[in-house]
Amino acid sequence: ESITVQELANRMAARGGEVVKALFRMGVMATLTQSIDADTAELVVNEFGHRVRRVSESDVEQGLEGAVDSDTELLPRPPVVTIMGHVDHGKTSLLDALRKTDVAAREAGGITQHIGAYQVTIPGGQKITFIDTPGHAAFTAMRARGASVTDMVVLVVAADDGVMPQTIEAIHHAKAAGVPLIVAVNKIDKPGVNLDRVRQELLQHEVIVESLGGDTQEIQVSATKGMNLDKLQEAILLQAEVLDLRANPERGAEGTVIESKLDKGRGPVATVLVQKGTLRQGDMVVAGAEWGRVRAMLDDKGRQMKEAGPSLPVEILGLSGVPTAGEPLTFVEDEGKAREISEYRQRRNRDKQAAAAGAARGTLSDMMARIAAGVQKEVAVVVKADVQGSAEALGVTLNKLSRDEVKVRVLHSAVGQITESDIQLAKASNAVVVAFNVRATGQAREMANRDGVEIRYYSIIYEVSDDIEAMVRGKLAPIQ
Numbered sequence: 445e446s447i448t449v450q451e452l453a454n455r456m457a458a459r460g461g462e463v464v465k466a467l468f469r470m471g472v473m474a475t476l477t478q479s480i481d482a483d484t485a486e487l488v489v490n491e492f493g494h495r496v497r498r499v500s501e502s503d504v505e506q507g508l509e510g511a512v513d514s515d516t517e518l519l520p521r522p523p524v525v526t527i528m529g530h531v532d533h534g535k536t537s538l539l540d541a542l543r544k545t546d547v548a549a550r551e552a553g554g555i556t557q558h559i560g561a562y563q564v565t566i567p568g569g570q571k572i573t574f575i576d577t578p579g580h581a582a583f584t585a586m587r588a589r590g591a592s593v594t595d596m597v598v599l600v601v602a603a604d605d606g607v608m609p610q611t612i613e614a615i616h617h618a619k620a621a622g623v624p625l626i627v628a629v630n631k632i633d634k635p636g637v638n639l640d641r642v643r644q645e646l647l648q649h650e651v652i653v654e655s656l657g658g659d660t661q662e663i664q665v666s667a668t669k670g671m672n673l674d675k676l677q678e679a680i681l682l683q684a685e686v687l688d689l690r691a692n693p694e695r696g697a698e699g700t701v702i703e704s705k706l707d708k709g710r711g712p713v714a715t716v717l718v719q720k721g722t723l724r725q726g727d728m729v730v731a732g733a734e735w736g737r738v739r740a741m742l743d744d745k746g747r748q749m750k751e752a753g754p755s756l757p758v759e760i761l762g763l764s765g766v767p768t769a770g771e772p773l774t775f776v777e778d779e780g781k782a783r784e785i786s787e788y789r790q791r792r793n794r795d796k797q798a799a800a801a802g803a804a805r806g807t808l809s810d811m812m813a814r815i816a817a818g819v820q821k822e823v824a825v826v827v828k829a830d831v832q833g834s835a836e837a838l839g840v841t842l843n844k845l846s847r848d849e850v851k852v853r854v855l856h857s858a859v860g861q862i863t864e865s866d867i868q869l870a871k872a873s874n875a876v877v878v879a880f881n882v883r884a885t886g887q888a889r890e891m892a893n894r895d896g897v898e899i900r901y902y903s904i905i906y907e908v909s910d911d912i913e914a915m916v917r918g919k920l921a922p923i924q
């Protein structure tokens with residue numbers, strides 16, 4: 445439970461700066477767009493002489509989170525897998541090849557449709573669900589919304605190319621999410637591939653495969669020749685056993701929106717991965733800020749479904765609007781409750797958008813002015829560097845620049861070029877992006893321009909610390 449400082453100020457009809465000051469007196473450094481927890485907010489409200497009436501998510505959404513399942517109710521469920529790796533290493537080819545191994549698809553006439561995820565039944569009868577959007581952008585965007593849908597990541601590394609920048613990013617994203625990896629060394633049909641080199645490169649990024657004494661499974665595959673796909677599936681099922689994946693199918697459904705769109709003929713369409721319980725045709729649900737009765741459900745083979753249990757992705761029709769990918773779907777008993785939750789979330793989304801719009805207007809010079817005026821108490825920084833050593837050194841150096849009046853907060857420090865997710869993070873926290881010997885992707889640059897996020901490029905560490913120190917003092921000259 446949290447509220448942004450701006451939102452709290454709005455609700456008390458107080459000036460944002462006054463709330464920031466009140467927080468500061470309580471020893472809490474927060475900018476207008478930052479969130480504070482409910483207890484802190486309550487103290488502030490009392491400080492302003494108001495009485496607290498918490499109408500919080502947990503009040504409105506009470507009962508949404510069902511009872512805790514007992515051990516006997518939890519039954520094994522299929523694993524949910526995301527495929528990641530460097531561009532052109534064969535993610536799409538592998539997803540296509542794995543899909544073709546589905547015995548259930550053959551029974552269904554082999555007609556498949558792309559709904560954002562699919563489930564294969566392997567000859568032994570076990571099932572595996574694959575998220576059909578390769579790459580870590582979707583993975584991280586979902587995670588940024590608090591959704592964790594993936595049980596494990598299959599990291600595709602082309603044998604002839606080895607570990608590349610996006611391979612490393614994928615490793616970090618998977619690690620940040622605490623999700624285990626399985627390495628699929630792809631393109632082993634190519635002549636002259638050097639597997640040892642790939643293993644050594646992975647080792648340098650702390651992915652230690654079994655043949656080097658680690659616990660990461662490594663499978664050699666060829667996506668285009670269909671080699672060893674069964675071995676990869678066995679490895680996935682083995683990892684699933686280790687994870688002891690279970691869910692209670694006998695309860696109201698809970699899941700996550702994987703994909704959504706507005707279809708001309710069918711209206712809002714959302715692909716939902718059911719994670720707990722069973723979703724049934726006719727169920728009343730809330731999905732993000734939308735609600736509705738599930739009018740129809742289709743699986744990835746285009747079959748009409750009456751019900752969908754844990755780990756099954758289904759396309760659902762009947763929602764009031766298009767929910768965002770990564771948002772939760774929950775079964776609700778009655779329509780009144782569904783409407784109430786939906787209205788509450790729409791209001792909350794509007795508040796958030798308003799806060800974000802406010803943040804976007806805050807350019808660097810505004811920030812300098814706020815710091816100079818003593819209103820802003822923090823300089824937030826996202827650091828991207830070309831090598832790990834620099835990223836770490838910058839993190840340490842920048843943290844040391846904190847003063848009593850203004851703190852420096854390094855939100856994220858990593859190796860690699862600047863991506864949209866870095867900009868998202870910076871925007872959300874009013875941060876400056878420091879690019880050390882790295883560039884921004886075209887999309888990231890566009891997004892930064894649009895959202896008013898400042899990217900500063902450097903190749904010398906003391907220049908970074910000089911600039912950030914100047915920011916801390918509220919005296920940085922703008923970039924020419």
Ligand code: GDP
Nearest residue numbers: 530531532533534535536537630631666667668
């Ligand atoms: P993605 O960018 O990771 O999704 O990679 P793609 O699946 O699009 O594959 C990139 C290229 O590598 C395509 O030309 C594929 O045909 C080729 N490719 C993928 N897997 C294999 C493989 O196992 N062997 C060979 N020889 N080529 C492959």
